Amino acid sequence: MPQTVPTAAGYSPSFDYSTFQFDLSLLPEDYSPVGDQLGLKSSQIKQEACSPRPGSPTIYQSPPYQNGDLSLSPNYSHEGSSPGYPTSPYYVPRSPQSAQFYPISPEPSAKQPVKREKSLDLLAILQESRLLAESLGYREDSTDCTVPCTPPRSEEDIYNSLDADFLPKKEDTGVQAHPLLKEILFKEEPRSVSSNGSSSSSSSSTSSSTSSSPSPSCEFESNGSALRELLFKGVTRKENLGEMPDKLSELKVERSQEELVNPLQKEEQLFKDGQKSDHQLLREVLRDTSFQRKYNLRPVDLGGVGTGYVEDMEAGECVGDLAREQLEPVLSLAIQQLQKDFDNTCVALGIHPEPRRWSAADVAAWVQWARRQLQLPLVPLESFNVDGATLAALTEEEFCQRAPQCGSMLHAQLEIWKAAVEESPRNTLAASWSPAGVVQSPSSAVASPTIGNTTTTGNLKESPCTVDFSDDEDEDCASGQGASGGSAGGGKMRNGGSHIHLWQFLKELLQSPSVHGSCIRWLDRGKGVFKIEDSVRVARLWGKRKNRPAMNYDKLSRSIRQYYKKGIMKKTERSQRLVYQFCHPYCL
DNA sequence: CACAAGGAGTCGT
DNA sequence: ACGACTCCTTGTG
Numbered sequence: 001m002p003q004t005v006p007t008a009a010g011y012s013p014s015f016d017y018s019t020f021q022f023d024l025s026l027l028p029e030d031y032s033p034v035g036d037q038l039g040l041k042s043s044q045i046k047q048e049a050c051s052p053r054p055g056s057p058t059i060y061q062s063p064p065y066q067n068g069d070l071s072l073s074p075n076y077s078h079e080g081s082s083p084g085y086p087t088s089p090y091y092v093p094r095s096p097q098s099a100q101f102y103p104i105s106p107e108p109s110a111k112q113p114v115k116r117e118k119s120l121d122l123l124a125i126l127q128e129s130r131l132l133a134e135s136l137g138y139r140e141d142s143t144d145c146t147v148p149c150t151p152p153r154s155e156e157d158i159y160n161s162l163d164a165d166f167l168p169k170k171e172d173t174g175v176q177a178h179p180l181l182k183e184i185l186f187k188e189e190p191r192s193v194s195s196n197g198s199s200s201s202s203s204s205s206t207s208s209s210t211s212s213s214p215s216p217s218c219e220f221e222s223n224g225s226a227l228r229e230l231l232f233k234g235v236t237r238k239e240n241l242g243e244m245p246d247k248l249s250e251l252k253v254e255r256s257q258e259e260l261v262n263p264l265q266k267e268e269q270l271f272k273d274g275q276k277s278d279h280q281l282l283r284e285v286l287r288d289t290s291f292q293r294k295y296n297l298r299p300v301d302l303g304g305v306g307t308g309y310v311e312d313m314e315a316g317e318c319v320g321d322l323a324r325e326q327l328e329p330v331l332s333l334a335i336q337q338l339q340k341d342f343d344n345t346c347v348a349l350g351i352h353p354e355p356r357r358w359s360a361a362d363v364a365a366w367v368q369w370a371r372r373q374l375q376l377p378l379v380p381l382e383s384f385n386v387d388g389a390t391l392a393a394l395t396e397e398e399f400c401q402r403a404p405q406c407g408s409m410l411h412a413q414l415e416i417w418k419a420a421v422e423e424s425p426r427n428t429l430a431a432s433w434s435p436a437g438v439v440q441s442p443s444s445a446v447a448s449p450t451i452g453n454t455t456t457t458g459n460l461k462e463s464p465c466t467v468d469f470s471d472d473e474d475e476d477c478a479s480g481q482g483a484s485g486g487s488a489g490g491g492k493m494r495n496g497g498s499h500i501h502l503w504q505f506l507k508e509l510l511q512s513p514s515v516h517g518s519c520i521r522w523l524d525r526g527k528g529v530f531k532i533e534d535s536v537r538v539a540r541l542w543g544k545r546k547n548r549p550a551m552n553y554d555k556l557s558r559s560i561r562q563y564y565k566k567g568i569m570k571k572t573e574r575s576q577r578l579v580y581q582f583c584h585p586y587c588l
Numbered sequence: 589c590a591c592a593a594g595g596a597g598t599c600g601t
Numbered sequence: 602a603c604g605a606c607t608c609c610t611t612g613t614g
Contacts, residue, residue: 550607
């Protein structure tokens with residue numbers, strides 16, 4: 001099994017499409033919510049969690065969701081208008097794999113109404129993925145240390161693959177690149193059609209279609225229904241779908257004007273008058289419905305509860321097979337990418353994928369990670385001095401009590417995390433993870449990052465070995481530590497640690513400043529900036545570890561530079577000799 | 589001269 | 602297939 005080190009944004013050469021399968025288990029029906037109060041349902045959170053990674057940070061504008069900016073790629077022009085089909089909730093074309101969970105679009109030949117089949121909230125999934133990626137540290141500000149758990153290579157592959165599959169290649173010129181996925185993930189669709197699938201809705205097309213300014217909420221409102229409830233819970237919760245159009249029109253006109261002025265203010269205004277503004281993260285995730293029409297994703301009536309059920313759909317509303325074929329890989333990519341994101345975050349943080357198995361230290365690590373990724377205000381860590389089981393059982397209100405400023409965000413993030421992890425049968429990391437952080441899988445590809453776990457967790461799980469090995473024995477000790485994951489788990493690394501990654505090895509050295517401080521040291525631990533003081537010696541140590549007597553700094557630095565493309569390291573803001581910088585979360 | 593940067597081939601897993 | 606190693610050229614300070 002190949003070594004699976006997350007790669008950086010935008011450089012990946014290839015993506016293995018063949019591995020994708022639509023993971024139905026990601027869309028469970030029996031999810032037991034934690035803190036499910038008004039509006040936000042855990043099942044929806046789960047669906048949202050199964051979402052793709054959004055844009056490459058250097059290419060796409062990611063709205064700073066934290067401050068409520070709803071701008072979603074305003075410069076990206078919409079093209080193509082799919083044949084009219086009902087809008088509103090979210091329809092996913094049926095496929096052999098996914099049919100049981102998707103509202104079935106009856107084939108012309110089979111004119112039987114489909115009743116109460118569970119639908120997949122595509123919009124939620126795709127949108128959530130974008131913000132989730134940001135929450136995972138993926139920002140367009142590529143100069144910052146923001147390449148996280150997410151393997152950017154895969155992300156880029158998604159884009160490349162999508163382009164290759166669905167659209168002619170375009171020049172990779174900033175926002176012009178990867179139009180399709182961008183369209184799916186970011187662009188708002190100004191027009192919408194009525195929910196009964198028979199005719200286009202004129203009410204929703206006027207304000208937004210004529211404006212290039214971002215107005216995702218308009219589109220959202222025009223689609224109404226469950227998402228509306230989700231995002232504006234309490235405001236429209238009692239509205240059923242049939243009542244929507246009028247109120248939506250009013251709201252839309254009023255809001256669209258505000259949006260032209262200041263989306264942020266509009267957002268705030270919408271939620272004032274006593275309306276809760278919690279679930280901010282998820283709300284912002286669920287704004288864009290543009291891809292529905294573009295890819296023949298027919299919304300379905302989610303019903304008054306907004307659970308994604310469809311009732312009595314009429315025959316003849318089938319979606320083209322081509323659209324299905326196109327959507328499937330998109331969703332598969334999205335889900336797989338998200339799963340990979342979480343896996344990699346677990347690796348980087350050195351925590352078990354399953355939150356309920358977290359120790360108090362794991363919880364602290366996760367909270368710190370979430371705070372950083374979500375750019376949350378100060379989180380009182382002492383309020384979260386609980387184990388994972390306790391944390392997972394906390395309701396949103398309890399989160400808010402413990403962290404008044406950002407409890408809701410943290411709670412939402414944890415819900416997403418839990419949904420993604422728990423519902424992923426392919427989560428081999430969770431399956432193979434041991435409490436000591438030792439991956440028991442014989443696969444070196446899994447075991448390798450585990451080394452990073454113990455090292456990256458640093459003070460949380462630091463092995464005595466890391467602070468205690470001498471110069472010439474350090475490789476042995478370090479390799480032993482790497483192999484054992486900092487515990488007595490015995491060597492999991494084959495060949496006496498030869499499988500260790502260079503970046504892991506460097507972090508090992510960096511974690512023993514008393515021993516190796518003379519040859520490599522942190523310049524800015526928080527940012528992951530370090531300096532190689534003695535290139536010859538570091539290269540020698542590395543060559544010793546890898547049993548490469550001919551290793552020198554030239555080769556070592558070449559390997560380090562390879563990490564630029566993989567998103568493990570990056571060039572420092574100001575180029576300095578022998579100074580490198582880990583990308584987040586590798587610097588943790 | 590040391591180092592950065594990156595292309596390209598090779599090798600081991 | 603992938604990560605790492607190796608060799609190479611070019612450029613910079």
